[in-house]
Amino acid sequence: xxxxxxxxxxxxxxxxxxxxxxxxxxxxxxxxxxxxxxxxxxxxxxxxxxxxxxxxxxxxxxxxxxxxxxxxxxxxxxxxxxxxxxxxxxxxxxxxxxxxxxxxxxxxxxxxxxx
Numbered sequence: 001x002x003x004x005x006x007x008x009x010x011x012x013x014x015x016x017x018x019x020x021x022x023x024x025x026x027x028x029x030x031x032x033x034x035x036x037x038x039x040x041x042x043x044x045x046x047x048x049x050x051x052x053x054x055x056x057x058x059x060x061x062x063x064x065x066x067x068x069x070x071x072x073x074x075x076x077x078x079x080x081x082x083x084x085x086x087x088x089x090x091x092x093x094x095x096x097x098x099x100x101x102x103x104x105x106x107x108x109x110x111x112x113x114x115x
Contacts (some may be wrong), residue, residue, distance in 0.1 A: 001017050001019050001032075004017060004019065004032060004034065005017060005034075007054065008034055008045055008049070011036070011041045011044040011045045011048065012036045012037055012038060012040070012041020012042075012044065012045070013036065013037035013038075013041070014034060014035070014036060014037075015035050015036065015037050016033075016034070016035035017032055017033070017034050017035070018032055018033040018034075019032040020032060020033075033064065033067060035067075042063065045061055046061050046062060046063060049061040050062065
């Protein structure tokens with residue numbers, strides 16, 4: 001887990017990792033689920049890591065729509081339980097193009113009929 005976190009943390013704060021292991025031997029099955037603090041980091045990791053070779057192995061990095069925690073997740077800590085409940089990477093960063101609004105600008109709302 002430490003090596004995976006070390007490599008993937010160059011694109012953002014890793015808040016959770018689930019390295020899938022064989023129940024009998026405890027050996028890694030060769031894949032994991034990783035959760036970043038924000039969606040921008042996830043996008044950067046997918047764009048930059050998908051298809052690269054690490055230690056002679058080509059890795060695949062992709063998004064997962066509905067992450068399900070492992071069935072034997074009774075021994076999870078409080079942070080992991082909270083992440084499983086609310087989901088990972090739900091904070092979307094603001095749009096940063098030159099035509100975006102600043103924090104002080106407000107977006108006019110459409111008025112309802114009768115207002």
